[in-house]
Amino acid sequence: MKKMRILVTGAAGFLGSHLTDVLLADGHTVIGVDNLATGRLANLEHLQGEPHFSLLERDICQPFEPGQVDAIYNMASPASPAEYMRLGVETLRVGAYGVFNTLDIARRYRALYLHASTSECYGDPEVHPQAESYWGHVNPVGPRSVYDEAKRFAEATVMAYHRYRGVNTRLVRIFNTYGPRLQPNDGRVISNFLMQALRGEDLTIYGDGSQTRSFCYVTDLIDGIVRLAASDEHQPVNIGNPVEWTIADCAREVLAVTGSKSKLRSLTLPVDDPARRRPDITRARTMLGWEPKVQLREGLSLCIPYFTRAVQESVDTQQSAG
Numbered sequence: 301m302k303k304m305r306i307l308v309t310g311a312a313g314f315l316g317s318h319l320t321d322v323l324l325a326d327g328h329t330v331i332g333v334d335n336l337a338t339g340r341l342a343n344l345e346h347l348q349g350e351p352h353f354s355l356l357e358r359d360i361c362q363p364f365e366p367g368q369v370d371a372i373y374n375m376a377s378p379a380s381p382a383e384y385m386r387l388g389v390e391t392l393r394v395g396a397y398g399v400f401n402t403l404d405i406a407r408r409y410r411a412l413y414l415h416a417s418t419s420e421c422y423g424d425p426e427v428h429p430q431a432e433s434y435w436g437h438v439n440p441v442g443p444r445s446v447y448d449e450a451k452r453f454a455e456a457t458v459m460a461y462h463r464y465r466g467v468n469t470r471l472v473r474i475f476n477t478y479g480p481r482l483q484p485n486d487g488r489v490i491s492n493f494l495m496q497a498l499r500g501e502d503l504t505i506y507g508d509g510s511q512t513r514s515f516c517y518v519t520d521l522i523d524g525i526v527r528l529a530a531s532d533e534h535q536p537v538n539i540g541n542p543v544e545w546t547i548a549d550c551a552r553e554v555l556a557v558t559g560s561k562s563k564l565r566s567l568t569l570p571v572d573d574p575a576r577r578r579p580d581i582t583r584a585r586t587m588l589g590w591e592p593k594v595q596l597r598e599g600l601s602l603c604i605p606y607f608t609r610a611v612q613e614s615v616d617t618q619q620s621a622g
């Protein structure tokens with residue numbers, strides 16, 4: 301396999317950092333870019349002294365010059381609902397200016413361009429499970445619109461650079477993914493539940509917990525992305541685990557895996573929270589030979605050491621502040 305010089309935007313994020321690890325392990329050189337809006341240097345700490353990795357601390361919304369690259373993985377964006385609602389304008393900007401700027405780099409160097417899109421393109425879906433052919437059901441002005449529409453605009457931009465500018469593009473629609481390096485406090489369901497269970501606090505169920513999600517473990521997700529990059533597919537491809545869980549059952553699974561005695565507590569359901577979500581992964585299966593290997597119970601146990609450390613670190617921080 302050709303050893304490449306690869307740009308990974310959002311390299312200090314959850315997925316960007318795991319992707320960087322896999323690309324380095326495959327013998328490539330990685331230039332990471334991150335403005336640390338939601339990414340964390342701690343996710344890259346283990347790469348200190350790694351000669352094939354460097355990090356540019358900058359915002360991809362401003363044009364920049366990374367030098368010649370063979371591939372670009374555009375992973376940069378706030379992604380948890382709490383974070384993209386806090387950073388609404390920034391989220392729209394990175395999905396627009398950030399995508400234009402990085403596509404221009406791909407065009408200049410004839411580099412492969414893979415964009416991290418999302419199941420949020422389907423909104424609150426009226427079709428179940430969601431295949432790539434479904435156009436979605438998105439509120440263009442609701443609180444989630446800063447993310448959903450940024451990602452939909454980004455898909456249109458990527459397709460346009462493919463059609464009109466000849467860029468070799470890929471679009472991955474990522475469904476809920478979890479694993480170590482999820483930001484412990486970013487409000488997502490798996491991180492919240494694990495932190496709460498390990499602290500012995502109530503698990504916060506938004507609404508009645510009957511809404512569903514399908515959770516993919518991070519190593520499966522990255523494997524899907526790398527396979528997509530190696531394929532010739534320009535149309536969007538869903539990567540996610542098709543096993544669907546209600547949020548209440550997911551909470552019970554977290555209690556079982558952690559052995560926690562925490563209780564479940566109901567809170568208000570956020571506006572426009574999708575009622576259900578499950579990927580149809582027929583395309584990924586047939587075109588990439590991909591399917592997830594890690595099921596929820598195993599994936600949650602693989603997360604425990606990381607979240608146990610995160611709980612301990614938050615206790616240490618509180619004690620040193622107090």
Ligand code: UDP
Binds near residue numbers: 381487505513
């Ligand atoms: N959720 C919950 N309790 C939490 C956090 C999230 O019940 O503490 C629910 C949330 O309302 C949604 C689902 O879990 O229905 C997944 O939320 P998350 O923020 O992880 O991502 P989303 O899939 O909504 O983008």
